[in-house]
Amino acid sequence: MDQPVPMSDHPSAARPLRDRMTVPALAFGGMLMAVMQTVVVPLLPDLPRLTGASPGAVSWMVTATLLSGAVLTPVLGRAGDMYGKRRVLIAALGVMVLGSVMCALSSDIGVLVTARALQGAASAVVPLSISILRDELPSERTGSAVALMSATLGIGASLGLPLAALVVQYSDWHVMFWVTAGLGAAGVAAVWWAVRESPVREPGRFDLVGALGLAVGLVCLLLGIVEGGEWGWGGARVLGLFLGAVAVLGLWWWQQLHTRQPLVDLRLVARPRVGLSHVAALLTGFAFYSNTLVTAQLVQAPEATGYGLGLSIVETGLVLLPGGIAMLLFSSVSARVSAAFGPRVTLVVGTSVIALGYVVRIADSRELWMIIVGAAVVSVGTTLAYSALPMLILGAVPPGQTASANGVNVLMRTIGQAMCSAAVVAVPVRHTSPVDGTAVPTLHGYLLAFAMAGAVALLACTAALTIPGDPAADGTRRTRGRTAGTRGGVMEGA
Numbered sequence: 001m002d003q004p005v006p007m008s009d010h011p012s013a014a015r016p017l018r019d020r021m022t023v024p025a026l027a028f029g030g031m032l033m034a035v036m037q038t039v040v041v042p043l044l045p046d047l048p049r050l051t052g053a054s055p056g057a058v059s060w061m062v063t064a065t066l067l068s069g070a071v072l073t074p075v076l077g078r079a080g081d082m083y084g085k086r087r088v089l090i091a092a093l094g095v096m097v098l099g100s101v102m103c104a105l106s107s108d109i110g111v112l113v114t115a116r117a118l119q120g121a122a123s124a125v126v127p128l129s130i131s132i133l134r135d136e137l138p139s140e141r142t143g144s145a146v147a148l149m150s151a152t153l154g155i156g157a158s159l160g161l162p163l164a165a166l167v168v169q170y171s172d173w174h175v176m177f178w179v180t181a182g183l184g185a186a187g188v189a190a191v192w193w194a195v196r197e198s199p200v201r202e203p204g205r206f207d208l209v210g211a212l213g214l215a216v217g218l219v220c221l222l223l224g225i226v227e228g229g230e231w232g233w234g235g236a237r238v239l240g241l242f243l244g245a246v247a248v249l250g251l252w253w254w255q256q257l258h259t260r261q262p263l264v265d266l267r268l269v270a271r272p273r274v275g276l277s278h279v280a281a282l283l284t285g286f287a288f289y290s291n292t293l294v295t296a297q298l299v300q301a302p303e304a305t306g307y308g309l310g311l312s313i314v315e316t317g318l319v320l321l322p323g324g325i326a327m328l329l330f331s332s333v334s335a336r337v338s339a340a341f342g343p344r345v346t347l348v349v350g351t352s353v354i355a356l357g358y359v360v361r362i363a364d365s366r367e368l369w370m371i372i373v374g375a376a377v378v379s380v381g382t383t384l385a386y387s388a389l390p391m392l393i394l395g396a397v398p399p400g401q402t403a404s405a406n407g408v409n410v411l412m413r414t415i416g417q418a419m420c421s422a423a424v425v426a427v428p429v430r431h432t433s434p435v436d437g438t439a440v441p442t443l444h445g446y447l448l449a450f451a452m453a454g455a456v457a458l459l460a461c462t463a464a465l466t467i468p469g470d471p472a473a474d475g476t477r478r479t480r481g482r483t484a485g486t487r488g489g490v491m492e493g494a
Helices: 022-038 047-051 060-083 085-105 109-136 139-170 173-194 208-231 236-258 272-300 313-341 343-363 368-394 399-429 443-465 471-484
Strands: 432-435 438-441
Touching: 022 060, 022 085, 022 109, 022 139, 022 173, 060 085, 060 109, 060 208, 060 399, 085 109, 085 173, 109 139, 109 368, 109 399, 139 173, 139 313, 139 368, 208 236, 208 399, 272 313, 272 343, 272 368, 272 399, 272 443, 313 343, 313 368, 343 368, 343 443, 368 399, 399 443, 438 443
Parallel strands: none
Antiparallel strands: 432 438
16 A cells, blocks of 8 residues: 655655645744734723723633633644644634634624634644644755744734734724634635645544643633732632642643553653753743733833833834744744754754843833844744744654644743733832823833843753753754755745
8 A cells, every 4th residue: 555655755846836835834824823812912902892891801802812722732732643733733723713703793702702712722733833844844844944833923923913903993893803714714725725634643542531631720720820910819719720720730640641642741741852842932932922012011101101102002013023024034044053053052042042132121122223123132032942942842752742742832832921921910010100190110110021031031041951962863963954054045945
């Protein structure tokens, strides 16, 4: 019986158009996921009036997506390894489209929150796509393609914010969700047409008990982190959630170690190269997210504060846009660094550059051009770090577990971002001054948030330095890097 012929066996010049469009199609899906996460941001101030709901209820349009994405990312990654990555990827994008259509058709807050929870399924797009790239591309092209996929997170977020703000400003807010539904449908069609189903599978029985345990534990943990500032960190609800998370996740860990076909192979996580990569992902997610959150608040602060620029949400998106462009441009650079020196070195350099970017932010966060430069430097560091993390995972786990392992890595980034969101809210509110009768954060509060993020980036760098190297693989990469380094451009490498 003939075996499936992977793309790597086809000469580049003879590959059909659909094979050449595999990387762009997957990258488009990654950008869609990032756009989906950011499109509601311009709407949040007006949604209580538009939906008749309380601000607390409206905030669940962000929280629901975060929670469902955190739960579904490792679950869908495991499903992809078992049943087919392309199949699960198309399903995840399809659920995202369904959520967009529901948002476009309703103004009821219950329906909107449910729809946003469905859209969280798109969080699995990037780990599934990275696993497909490993299975389908020749090794010399995998690094640049994975780097591009990692960069789509920042690119999509940088594009999504100003585009969503423009739609909201000049049209009915439901139009924004019709736009995302149309883009999502185009993403489904592109993946269906251009992406082959990977022949690499790890068949077995799906661990439903493990999936439910992980879901309950993560919801308790992330809900406590996200709502801690609102409910009170010492309150009974938050403490109960954290205690519940510890208990449930502890039982889940025991169950995963004792089941024959676990949802997450914790024996792989125990390997230093995998476990330390997950720690670095959590810390990098924290360090990166502060750049977007704090910058957006700082430039929109009133000019009466003495540091704020009073920018609109559209103008704020344009301030963050150069960072997204920098991520696109440096994705090919990160691939070359990894090819020449190994992904561990790229991660060390990337987290160091993130810390350097926050030094720039602390040095001057009053002048617009310095704010843009500092934010772009952090974005460049994030590109290097985010491109290295999946390459570390790909080199340390069996081919049949790449989607689930990268799903856990993305989950750790999500937890880091949630922790950052809670910290960024907590720090500035403790340093406020009255402006026109309203308490607003001082510049000192924002600089403390930058300093905290820079310190976390240095911790991520320390974690990266402790990741064991693979001398044989690193030697192969150096040889490969001398060849790959002569190739220019993201699309040439991808």
